[in-house]
Amino acid sequence: MSxxxxxxxxxxxVLRARSTAEALEAAERDGxxxxxxxxxxxxxxxxxxxxxxxxxxxxxxAQACAVLEACGAASAPVPVAETGLLAGRLLASAGLxxxxxxxxxxxSPGVSFSDGVLAGAVDRVPWGRSASLALVAGSSxxxxxxxxxxxxxxxxIAGEPRDHVDLTGVRPLESAPVGPDAVEDLxxxxxxxxxxLIAGAARAVLDxxxxxxxxxxxxxxxxxxxxxxxxxxxxxxxxxxIAAMAARSAAEGAGEEGEPAALDVAAAFSVASDAAGAVAxxxxxxxxxxxxxxxxxxxxxxxxLWSWRDEWGGGAAWAAELGRSxxxxxxxxxxxxxSRGLVASS
Amino acid sequence: MIFSPxxxxxxxxxxxxxxxxxxxxxxxxxxxxxxGLGGRHDPEFSRALAAQGWVGMSIPEEYGGAGATTVERFxxxxxxxxAGAPITAHWIAERQTAPALLRFGTEEQRxxxxxRIAAGECFFSLGMxxxxxxxxxxxxxxxxxxxxxxxxxxxxxxxxxxxxxxxxFVVLCRTSTADDRHAGLSQLIVDLSSPGVSVSxxxxxDGELHxxxxxxxxxxxxxDRVLGDIGQGWTQVTAELAHERSGPDRYCSVIGLLHSYLxxxxxxxxxxxxxxxxxxxxxxxxRQLSLAVARSLDEGEAPATEAALVKDVGTIFEQQTVETIRxxxxxxxxxxxxxxxxxxxxxxxNAPSWTLRGGTTEILRGIAAKALTRGGAR
Numbered sequence: 126m127s128x129x130x131x132x133x134x135x136x137x138x139v140l141r142a143r144s145t146a147e148a149l150e151a152a153e154r155d156g157x158x159x160x161x162x163x164x165x166x167x168x169x170x171x172x173x174x175x176x177x178x179x180x181x182x183x184x185x186x187a188q189a190c191a192v193l194e195a196c197g198a199a200s201a202p203v204p205v206a207e208t209g210l211l212a213g214r215l216l217a218s219a220g221l222x223x224x225x226x227x228x229x230x231x232x233s234p235g236v237s238f239s240d241g242v243l244a245g246a247v248d249r250v251p252w253g254r255s256a257s258l259a260l261v262a263g264s265s266x267x268x269x270x271x272x273x274x275x276x277x278x279x280x281x282i283a284g285e286p287r288d289h290v291d292l293t294g295v296r297p298l299e300s301a302p303v304g305p306d307a308v309e310d311l312x313x314x315x316x317x318x319x320x321x322l323i324a325g326a327a328r329a330v331l332d333x334x335x336x337x338x339x340x341x342x343x344x345x346x347x348x349x350x351x352x353x354x355x356x357x358x359x360x361x362x363x364x365x366x367i368a369a370m371a372a373r374s375a376a377e378g379a380g381e382e383g384e385p386a387a388l389d390v391a392a393a394f395s396v397a398s399d400a401a402g403a404v405a406x407x408x409x410x411x412x413x414x415x416x417x418x419x420x421x422x423x424x425x426x427x428x429x430l431w432s433w434r435d436e437w438g439g440g441a442a443w444a445a446e447l448g449r450s451x452x453x454x455x456x457x458x459x460x461x462x463x464s465r466g467l468v469a470s471s
Numbered sequence: 472m473i474f475s476p477x478x479x480x481x482x483x484x485x486x487x488x489x490x491x492x493x494x495x496x497x498x499x500x501x502x503x504x505x506x507g508l509g510g511r512h513d514p515e516f517s518r519a520l521a522a523q524g525w526v527g528m529s530i531p532e533e534y535g536g537a538g539a540t541t542v543e544r545f546x547x548x549x550x551x552x553x554a555g556a557p558i559t560a561h562w563i564a565e566r567q568t569a570p571a572l573l574r575f576g577t578e579e580q581r582x583x584x585x586x587r588i589a590a591g592e593c594f595f596s597l598g599m600x601x602x603x604x605x606x607x608x609x610x611x612x613x614x615x616x617x618x619x620x621x622x623x624x625x626x627x628x629x630x631x632x633x634x635x636x637x638x639x640f641v642v643l644c645r646t647s648t649a650d651d652r653h654a655g656l657s658q659l660i661v662d663l664s665s666p667g668v669s670v671s672x673x674x675x676x677d678g679e680l681h682x683x684x685x686x687x688x689x690x691x692x693x694x695d696r697v698l699g700d701i702g703q704g705w706t707q708v709t710a711e712l713a714h715e716r717s718g719p720d721r722y723c724s725v726i727g728l729l730h731s732y733l734x735x736x737x738x739x740x741x742x743x744x745x746x747x748x749x750x751x752x753x754x755x756x757x758r759q760l761s762l763a764v765a766r767s768l769d770e771g772e773a774p775a776t777e778a779a780l781v782k783d784v785g786t787i788f789e790q791q792t793v794e795t796i797r798x799x800x801x802x803x804x805x806x807x808x809x810x811x812x813x814x815x816x817x818x819x820x821n822a823p824s825w826t827l828r829g830g831t832t833e834i835l836r837g838i839a840a841k842a843l844t845r846g847g848a849r
Contacts, residue, residue: 127475335843347844352833355840362843363784366474366777370763371756374476388755395752441745448738448748456734460553460726463755464487466762467478 129191132173136195139164144199149425152202153284157255162203162227165196171205172223175213180222186210186314186379190321190372197325197433200425202285204229204252206318212259215311219266219301226271227256232312232437236292238262238300243269246291249436253288254278260292261308267297281432283425306384313390315437320372320390320397322433326426327365327404333423334361334408337415348411357411361404368400377467388462391447398440401430474763474777483546490550493523503813504555504727506821508720512636512681513557514591520551520558521591527565530573535586545719545765549758552723559633559681564588564595566718567711568641571658575699575707580660596634598642598661598685599708601627606834609652609705613644613687615659621693622646622659627686634663634670634683642687643708646701656704660696661687677820716829717764717778721785722757724825725792728818729754731811732796743799750795753788761785776842779835786825786832793818 126134143161152158165171174189175181189210196205204227212230213223229251236245243262250258254276258269269292277289335358338349348354375389405427409416416423434440451459479487497519505511520526528544530536537543548566551558569588572581587593604611613626624644634640642661649655663670667690672680699707729750738744761781767774797804797815806816826832 129475331843339844349840349844352837352840355844356836358843359780359783359836359839362839363780366780367753367756367760367784370474370476370760371752374756374759377476377478391748392752392755395749396756399749441749444748444752445741445745446748447751448744448746451747451751452733452738452744456730459730459733459751461491463751464549464553464758466759467476468484469478469480 129187132188133191133195135168136165136170136192137198139168139170140195140199140201144201146422146425149200149202156278156280156286157252158202161201165201165203165205166226171203171227172209172213174210175223176217179213179217179220181209181213181217185376185381186317186383186385187373187376190317190376193318193321194325194328194369194372197322197429198329200283200326200329200429203227204256206322207251207256210314210318211311212257214314215261215266215303215307216259216268218307218310219303221266221268221299221301224257224268224298227252228259228268229253229256230259230311232308232315233260233262234308236260236262238265238267238297241296241300243267243274243292243295243297245293246274246289248289249279249281249287250290252286253290254286257298258290258292261303261311264302265300266303266307267300269295269297281436283428283432285429285432309387310384312437313385313387316394316443317372317375317385317390319433319436320368320393321376323397323401323430324365324369324372326429326433327361327368327400330404330408330423330426330430331358331361331365333426334358334411334416337412337421341413341415354411357407360407361411364400364404364407368397368404371396374467388447388450391443391450394437395440395444395447398434398443401434405430474760474767476759477542477763477766479542479546479762483542486543487546487550490525490547491554494550494554494556498554498556502555503810504730505557505559506555506727506814506817507552507724508558508562509724509817509821510552510555510559511557512559512633514560514594516557517561517591517594519591520556521561521589525551526561526591527569527585527589530569530585530589534573534581535589536569537589541765541768542762545762549719549723552719553726555727560594560636561588561591563597563632563637564593566720567597568595568639571641571698571707571711574710575658575703577695579695580698584660593639594633594637596631596637596640596663598628598631598640600630602629606831608643608708609656611643611645611656613642615644615646615657615692617646618691621691622697624659624661624687624690624692627684629673629684631670631683631685633681634685635672637663639663640685641698643704646704649702653705654702656708657701658698658704658707659692660698661690661692662696665690665692667691677817712830716835717761717774717781717785719758719761721782721829722754722761722788724789724821725796725818728793728796728811728814731809731814732800735809735811736800738799746795746799750788750792754792757781757785757788776839779830779838782829783832783835783839789825790822793822 169182172181275291371393375393528539615622647655
C-alpha cells in the first residue's frame with residue numbers, strides 16, 4: 126500500500142467513530158462539530174500541504190487531497206479543506222502562519238484593504254461563524270478573528286454553514302503582501318478540493334448502495350440481482366472511479382511542493398462535478414424510497430455531492446474555461462495537451 | 472478498485488514523442504484520419520511501422536518483437552489511434568493473436584507466427600461470432616471433427632473484419648459434444664486461403680464492405696494449428712477478452728473529430744466552450760484510467776473488472792462526444808463536405824458499433840456488476 130493510501134485510511138479510521146449519524150445531525154443543528162474537528166486537528170490532518178514553517182503538517186497537494194477524499198467519504202462536517210489546502214497554503218505563500226483552530230477562506234474580489242481597515246463583504250463562507258478568515262484583499266492577504274464583522278448565517282443543501290460576512294470596518298489580526306498568482310492559485314485549489322471531496326463521497330455512496338441492494342429482497346431475491354438495478358451500481362462505480370482518477374491526477378500533477386495546473390484542475394472538477402450528479406441520481410434510484418429517508422444515511426452524502434459540485438464556480442464554468450483554453454491553443458495542440466499527463470521528473 | 476494515477480517515465484514519454492514525430496513525417500499532409508481502430512487496411516503502412524519496431528512490441532525479442540512492456544505498447548498504440556493511422560491490417564494480430572500465441576501457443580507456432588506478426592507480414596481476423604452466437608458466445612455451432620492428424624471444420628462465422636484481406640483467423644469451435652457447453656470448445660488457427668473457406672461481405676449501413684461472413688465447408692486444419700489445448704477454448708477466449716478491453720482503442724475513435732472541430736469551428740461562445748471542455752475533461756480522465764490499468768497489468772495484476780469499466784466508460788464517452796460535437800457544430804452533415812463533416816458522417820454512422828464490438832455495454836455491465844456484488848472488485 127502506498128503512503129498516500131495509508132494516509133487516506135488513517136483519516137478514515139479517525140472519522141469512523143466520530144463522524145457518525147448522530148454527530149452529523151448535531152453538526153447540522155449546531156453548525157459545528159467540535160469532536161470531529163479536534164480529532165482531525167490533533168492528528169495534524171487539517172493542515173496537510175501547509176509547510177511546517179507556517180505551522181502546518183507539511184506534505185503535498187496530493188496528500189491533502191487524500192485527506193479530503195476520506196473527509197468526503199465520511200461527510201466530515203468541518204472545514205478541513207479550507208484550513209489546510211486553501212487558507213493555510215494561502216497564508217504560507219504570504220509568509221504568514223496558520224492561526225490556531227479552524228480557518229476558512231473564499232474568493233473575495235469585492236473586499237478592499239487600506240489604512241489597516243477592510244471594506245466589503247464576502248458570501249458563502251464555509252463555517253464563517255466559527256473559523257478564522259483568511260482572504261486576499263487588494264494586494265494583501267489578511268487574517269481576521271472568528272466572528273469578526275457582521276456574520277449572517279447561511280448554509281448549503283447539506284446543511285453545512287455557508288455564511289455571509291460583512292467585513293467593513295474590521296481590522297485584521299495580521300496582513301502581508303501577496304504575489305500576483307495567489308488568487309488564481311487559491312481558486313484552483315478550491316475547485317480541486319471539491320473534486321477530491323466528491324471523489325470520496327462517491328466512493329462511499331457506492332459502498333452503501335452495493336450493500337443495501339445486496340440485502341434488500343423483492344420478488345424473492347436481492348434487488349442487485351436484477352440487471353436494471355445492477356446497471357445503476359455499475360454506473361456509480363464508473364463515476365466514482367473516474368472522479369477519483371481525475372482528482373488524483375490533478376493533485377499528483379502539483380508534485381511535491383508545487384501548485385496544481387489550470388488544465389488539470391479544470392478537467393478534474395468538470396468530471397467530478399458531473400459525476401456528483403450522476404452518482405446521486407443512480408444511488409437514489411437503486412435504493413428506492415428507503416434511500417430518501419433521513420435515517421438511511423445516503424442523504425448526508427448525496428446532499429454534499431449536490432452542494433460541492435456548484436462551489437468554487439461550479440463544474441460548467443471550469444469546463445468552459447478548459448474549452449476556451451484548448452481552442453486558443455489551436456487544433457494541433459489539442460492531443461499533445463490532453464495526453465501530456467504525468468511524467469516522472471527523474 | 473479506484474486506481475491511482477501513473478506517471479510515464481522519461482523514456483516512455485520520449486517514445487511517445489518519437490512516434491508522434493514519425494507519424495507527422497510519414498502520414499500525408501491531407502491525410503484523412505480513421506476513427507481509431509477503424510483506420511484503413513494498409514499492409515505497406517503496417518510494414519513501415521514494423522520496421523520501426525512498433526508492431527508486436529510486447530512480443531519477446533527471441534520471437535522477433537521488442538519485449539516491450541504493456542505501458543510502452545500503450546504509448547505507441549495510443550499515438551497511432553489518436554492520429555487515426557491505417558493500422559487495421561496488423562491490428563488484431565498484434566493486439567489479440569500475438570498475446571494468445573504467447574500464452575497458449577506451442578513453441579513451433581510461436582517461432583513461425585510471431586516473427587511474421589512483428590514484421591507486419593502476417594495478418595489475423597477474429598473467428599468468434601456466429602449467426603446464432605453473439606453475446607452468448609458459448610453457443611457457437613461451428614464444429615471440428617477429428618481426422619488422423621488434424622481436424623475438419625464446418626460452420627459459419629460472421630462480423631469477420633477484413634477476412635478478405637487477412638491471412639488467418641482463430642476460429643472458436645466445438646470439438647466435442649460434452650454436456651458442459653463451455654468444455655467442448657477449442658481454438659483453431661485457420662488459413663483463410665484454405666480450400667473450403669469462402670468469404671463474402673456483409674454490407675454495413677454506411678455501405679462499407681470490410682465486414683464478412685466466412686463459411687467453412689469441411690476445411691482441413693492440421694494438428695499443429697490447434698491453439699492451446701483441445702477443450703480449453705472458452706478459458707482461452709475469456710482471458711483474451713479481459714486482457715484487451717481497456718486499451719486506448721476505447722476512447723481514441725473521436726480524436727480526429729475533435730481536432731477537425733477545433734480546426735474548422737473552435738468555441739465561438741460559452742455554450743460551445745463548456746461543451747467542448749467537458750469532452751476534453753472526460754477524455755483526459757479516461758486516458759489516465761486506461762493508462763493506470765496498463766500499468767497494473769505490467770505489475771502482474773489482472774484487473775478484468777476495471778478493464779470492463781474502462782471500456783464501458785470509454786465507448787459511452789465516444790458516443791456522447793459525437794452527439795455533442797454535432798450539436799455545437801450546428802450544421803447539416805454532408806458526407807463529402809469538409810473534413811469535419813466527413814468525420815462527423817462516419818462517426819454518426821459508426822458510433823452505434825462502439826458499444827457493441829468487443830463486448831456489448833450490457834455484457835460488460837453484467838461482468839462488472841457480478842464483481843461489485845460479490846465484492847470482487849478491489
